[in-house]
Amino acid sequence: MKKLSARRRHPLAAVVVLLFALAVTGGLYAAFAPASTAKADDSAQSLAIEEGKKLYSTGCATCHGIGGQGTSDGPSLVGVGSAAVDFQVGTGRMPAQQPGAQVPRKKKIYSQAEIDQLAAYIASLGAGPSVPTKDQYSPNGADIAKGGELFRTNCAQCHNATGKGGALSNGKFAPSLEDVDPKHIYEAMQTGPQNMPSFPDTTMSEKNKKDIIAYLDAVDTKKSENPGGLELGGLGPVSEGLFAWIFGLGALVAVAIWVAARTAKAKKS
Amino acid sequence: MSTTEQRRKAPAGERVADWADGRLGIYSLAKANMRKIFPDHWSFMLGEVCLYSFLIIILTGVYLTLFFHPSMEEVVYHGSYVPLQGVRVSEAFNSTMHISFDVRGGLLIRQIHHWAALVFLAGMFVHMMRVFFTGAFRKPREINWLFGFLLFVLGVFTGFTGYSLPDDLLSGTGVRFTEGAILSVPVVGTYISMFLFGGEFPGADIVPRFYSIHILLLPGIMLGLVVAHLILVIYHKHTQFPGPGRTEKNVVGMPLLPVYMAKAGGFFFLVFGVIAAVAALATINPIWDFGPYRPDHVSTGAQPDWYMGFAEGLVRVMPGWEINVAGHTLVLGVFIPIVIFPLVLIAIGIYPFIESWVTGDKREHHLLDRPRNAPTRTAFGAAWIAEYFVLLIGGGNDLWATHFHLSINSITWFVRIAFFVVPVLVFIATKRVCLGLQRRDRDKVLHGRETGIIKRLPHGEFIEVHEPLSQDQLHTLTAHEQPRPLELEPEVDENGVARKAGAGQKLRVKLSRGFYGEGSQIPKPTAEEYQEITSGHGHH
Numbered sequence: 001m002k003k004l005s006a007r008r009r010h011p012l013a014a015v016v017v018l019l020f021a022l023a024v025t026g027g028l029y030a031a032f033a034p035a036s037t038a039k040a041d042d043s044a045q046s047l048a049i050e051e052g053k054k055l056y057s058t059g060c061a062t063c064h065g066i067g068g069q070g071t072s073d074g075p076s077l078v079g080v081g082s083a084a085v086d087f088q089v090g091t092g093r094m095p096a097q098q099p100g101a102q103v104p105r106k107k108k109i110y111s112q113a114e115i116d117q118l119a120a121y122i123a124s125l126g127a128g129p130s131v132p133t134k135d136q137y138s139p140n141g142a143d144i145a146k147g148g149e150l151f152r153t154n155c156a157q158c159h160n161a162t163g164k165g166g167a168l169s170n171g172k173f174a175p176s177l178e179d180v181d182p183k184h185i186y187e188a189m190q191t192g193p194q195n196m197p198s199f200p201d202t203t204m205s206e207k208n209k210k211d212i213i214a215y216l217d218a219v220d221t222k223k224s225e226n227p228g229g230l231e232l233g234g235l236g237p238v239s240e241g242l243f244a245w246i247f248g249l250g251a252l253v254a255v256a257i258w259v260a261a262r263t264a265k266a267k268k269s
Numbered sequence: 270m271s272t273t274e275q276r277r278k279a280p281a282g283e284r285v286a287d288w289a290d291g292r293l294g295i296y297s298l299a300k301a302n303m304r305k306i307f308p309d310h311w312s313f314m315l316g317e318v319c320l321y322s323f324l325i326i327i328l329t330g331v332y333l334t335l336f337f338h339p340s341m342e343e344v345v346y347h348g349s350y351v352p353l354q355g356v357r358v359s360e361a362f363n364s365t366m367h368i369s370f371d372v373r374g375g376l377l378i379r380q381i382h383h384w385a386a387l388v389f390l391a392g393m394f395v396h397m398m399r400v401f402f403t404g405a406f407r408k409p410r411e412i413n414w415l416f417g418f419l420l421f422v423l424g425v426f427t428g429f430t431g432y433s434l435p436d437d438l439l440s441g442t443g444v445r446f447t448e449g450a451i452l453s454v455p456v457v458g459t460y461i462s463m464f465l466f467g468g469e470f471p472g473a474d475i476v477p478r479f480y481s482i483h484i485l486l487l488p489g490i491m492l493g494l495v496v497a498h499l500i501l502v503i504y505h506k507h508t509q510f511p512g513p514g515r516t517e518k519n520v521v522g523m524p525l526l527p528v529y530m531a532k533a534g535g536f537f538f539l540v541f542g543v544i545a546a547v548a549a550l551a552t553i554n555p556i557w558d559f560g561p562y563r564p565d566h567v568s569t570g571a572q573p574d575w576y577m578g579f580a581e582g583l584v585r586v587m588p589g590w591e592i593n594v595a596g597h598t599l600v601l602g603v604f605i606p607i608v609i610f611p612l613v614l615i616a617i618g619i620y621p622f623i624e625s626w627v628t629g630d631k632r633e634h635h636l637l638d639r640p641r642n643a644p645t646r647t648a649f650g651a652a653w654i655a656e657y658f659v660l661l662i663g664g665g666n667d668l669w670a671t672h673f674h675l676s677i678n679s680i681t682w683f684v685r686i687a688f689f690v691v692p693v694l695v696f697i698a699t700k701r702v703c704l705g706l707q708r709r710d711r712d713k714v715l716h717g718r719e720t721g722i723i724k725r726l727p728h729g730e731f732i733e734v735h736e737p738l739s740q741d742q743l744h745t746l747t748a749h750e751q752p753r754p755l756e757l758e759p760e761v762d763e764n765g766v767a768r769k770a771g772a773g774q775k776l777r778v779k780l781s782r783g784f785y786g787e788g789s790q791i792p793k794p795t796a797e798e799y800q801e802i803t804s805g806h807g808h809h
Contacts, residue, residue, distance in 0.1 A: 101676070145355045152438060152560050156568040161438055162558045166569030167667035171676035174569065218352045219558065227350075227370065228380060228552030236439060238665040240553050241575025244387035247551075249395065251543045252318050252388065253311070259536055260311035263523065 045120065052121025055114055059095050068125045073099065080191065081128020082119035087187035089115045091180075093194075101171030102194055129190045129200070136206055137186035139214035147215030150208055154199065163220040164234045168195055178220050182213045307529045308509040308522035312403075315396040316502075317533060319420075321540040322389040323495065329382040330484065336372050338364040339480035341436065341473040350557050358436075358561035361476045365435040365556055380548035386428050387553075388544055390576040393421045397617070401650050404638035405508045406621040408631065413501040416494050418618040423491050425576045430483035432554070432574055436476055439554070441562025442571040444475060450584070453603035471564060510637050511748035513741045517635045572664060580610045582663030586684040613660070617653050620646075627780040629755055641710070642749040644703035645784045651699040652692035659687045700789070707791035710746045713738060714794045715802050737803070747793050755781040 007013060057066070063074030070076030077084075088094040092108035110118065119131060152161060160166050163177030172195050177185065189209050192198025199209070218224065232239040279287075290296040307313070340360035346353050348363070349370045358366070368375035397417060400406055406414035433440040448470045451462045467474030506520050515521050523529055559568060573581055583606035590601040624646060625631070640647040662669060663684035670677040717735035725731050738746070755778045762768050770778075783789060 143355075144352045148352050148560055149356060152563070152566040152568065156438075156566065158569055160570045161560060161568035164570070165671060167670035167677045169676075170678050171670070171674075173671050215352060226552060226555075227557070228376060228555050229549065230551040231555075232551055234555075234558060235668060236570050237554075237572045237574045238570070238578070238668050240551075241387060241578065243547075243551055244384060244575065245391050248384060248388040248544065248547050249318070249391040251547075252392070252540060253315075253395075255539045255543060256314040256318065256536070257311040259532060259539070260309050260314060263309050263528075 048117045048120035049124045051114075052117035052119070052124075055110070055118050056121050059110075060118070063096070068122060077122050077125060079126035079128045080122060082123040082131045083129040083187040084191040084193065085119040085122045086115055086131045087184050087191060087193055089118060090187075091184055102173060105175060129187075132183060132186045132190070134183075137182045137210065137213055139182055139210065139217040142207070142210040142214035144211070144214045144218045146208075147211030147213070148219075150204070151212050151215050154204070155212070158196075160234070162234050163216050177216055179222055180216075182217065185213050185216060302503060303524070303526040305503055305506070305525040305529075306520040306522045307507050307525065308520060310510060312399045313507065314536065315392060315399055317536055318392040318540055319389055319396055320495065320499075321537045322385045322392060322544065323491070324537070325385040325541055325544060326382060326389060327488065327492075329378045329385065330488075332378050333368060333382060334484060336364060336368045336375065337361070337434070337480075339434065339477045341471070341476050346561075353557060353560065356561060359476070361434060361436040362556065362561045365437070369557065377545075377548060380551075380553050381545055383431075383553045384548045384551075385544045386431065387574060387576075388547075390421070390424050390428060390574075393417070393424055394576075397421060398650065398654065401617070401620070402640040402647055403508070403510075404634065404643055404646065407625065407634040409505055409633055410501070410508075411621055411625070413498060413505065414621050415618070416498045416501070418614075420491055420494050420498065422614060422618075423487050423494070427483060427487040427491065428574055429577055430479040430487065433479050434476060434483060435554070435556045436562050437554075437556035438559040438562050438566055438568055439556075439571055441471070441564075442567055443573050443577075444562075445470065445564070446573075446581075446584075450603055450607045453600040453607065455597075455599055455604070471562070506635070508635050508637050510639070511745055513744045515636065517633065520635070570667060575661070578664035579613060579657050579660035580606070580664075582660035582666075582684065583607075583609055583613075585666055586660075586663040586681050586688070588685075613656065617650075620649065624784075627777055627784055628752060629777075629781070630752065636748070638749065641703040641706040642751075642790075644700045644707075644789055647703050648696045648699040652696040655695040656688070656692045659684055659691050662687075704789075704791055707793075711791055711794050714743055714746050715799060743799075749793070751790055751793060752785050754778070754785040 056064075056068070060068075060074075060077075063071060064077050065071045065074075068077040070078075085094075089110050090108060090112070092106040093103045095109070096103040097106065108115075116131075122128075123130065151159075151163070155163070158166055158168065158174035159177055160174075165176035166174050168174060174196070186209055188196060189199040189204065189212070190201075232243055286296075338360045342360045343357055344360055344363050346356050346358045346363055346366060348354070348366050350366060353366070365379075368379055370376070400414065400417065429443070433444050448462055448466065451465065452458045454461065462470070465475070465478070466472040467478075507522070509515050509520055509522070512521075523532075560566070572578060584603060587602050587606045590605075592599040592601060638646075662680065666677050666680045666684070669675060669680050717737040720734045720736050722734040723731055724734055757770050757775065757778050758768065760768060760770075
């Protein structure tokens, strides 16, 4: 100790103390400071976010920006929530094929696991509606008739009374809801994708959403009954008129030609 | 006694006929009419399609009235269609649901009724066009043309009132549309609307009122018109296409009894069969899908039945103009279309009278024109149909947009421009096509039919063998007459007194030149031309 104390007034002593202090501080920090996301935490959620971020950088960042802040080609994704991602990517709408009035539904290109990772990443950017649970969207036990009324009040003006879809302005359209996954219908109501208004729980309760899903499940799936026979697209009088002209009058004209061609022959004498 | 024995010998049919003749005097009537001749041509059966579908509509309609309740009283639906159970609906909707799901055969009858209505209107449209393009509306049949035209117009309105009866979301939207159209009429619009609906829309009166119009008033008038139409057909005798042995003074064909009775009777069942098959296979107006009407509900894709589609198109493509005058709004965006709506129909309805005025032709016509030989008329008819279909595109603009991946705005603009341009283009094109066909007829008469057989002559020349037409074909191709255009009378008459032609007369001469002048018909070959050409070599 004597040696040390003897040199305490050495001109370099202060430098040595400073170095020591820095080393201790740095060491302590290294030991106790919160670990960076990259390294320390290995919980499933953060892994998903990490993977989602990678997927995002490859598939989405071109239009939505590196941090999801949006660019001139795509809107900001901060606060849209995991439900929006699950809907857009799960129905194949995203990634978009080309810009246009509206991005159509197509074959989905990400697996459900990847979609969940993307959703986790986007959800980490800001709070938003999350993917519903099966309890929330399952049509079981819901009120079909009530759902029908709600559908006619809120949805039919764009989607047609039984969800066959319809036109909006300038090439936009309300898509057909036939055989759409109940989860996606729920998410669409929750998040209001593209040209659709959103119906958050404050506007339309969870139960009402379930009723609507149950109504669509009853009238607008492949297994729905058509008591009257061929549905003709469920589009109303335009397709009926076309059918009447072609198969009604068309058949009758064919019959008339057939009848007129068979005339009574004069008796041979 | 011998007299009673003789009586017993008379066959049953004869005795019945004798009984009826003694009381109704039907013998002379039957004698006069049972041998009416009808010529054979499939297009002459289009009217029968209309008549039979009308009968089918009446028969099925009677069945529907047994179960339908024309009332707007509110009830809760408890029928067997699950997705609507517990929904508040009107009694009209409820009873239509009852017919569709709980009455034996109800849905089939409802669908036959509605499909037959669409076919009836389509049949009348095509029948009217057949009469139009062949010139069958000319003297003496102008009144019958008007009867038929009225039947079409009344059919449109009968169809519309029937479509509105179930009080479903689709038809309610149609009635709302009608209310809007009525309200757009300046000054009296609001009064008419309040009168029609018995107060504010929708009120409780419109269904019962439409019901009596639909099942009593309009069909009653139509039935009367149908009878008058048929009586006139028999009185005028049927028209026929030109051909050997056919003149303005005879009708070549088969007698009503027995041949046409059998044919027409059989045809009734064929028509019924086709319509029933369509109704059994395909849904029409699925009100359970649309749900009950509520003024706060609306569905996209809300169109009227096809025959009203052109009116829908007029309103859909019209820019939403409006003028505010002294606190009153004049909704031109709706009012102009509802003014054009009757004009579209009237244009075709009054054409025969315009034609007879222009041509000054007051003679009777029983031989039909081939459409090519009346190019101006044919072109007018084609232009009218084109206009009608352009407006139908406008009426279904949303479905065109979704099914062809187009912008609804572009379609609307297309229809706005096409409304003015397409009829003109079609008129010009059709006229040219007619003239081309006339030229072809002329060539065929003078040079025979092209056989496609190429022959090489000894000196090396190649020729195509033309086969001369038979006498019958020559007659058919040259039987039509080619009127000369009217000419203005000289300005000074034979006594040297100046005479002034009125503006009307000048217009008439001008139009007449358009109908029959140079460039409107190809001179048909004369006998001399034919002689000259055929007397030479075999080919030309």
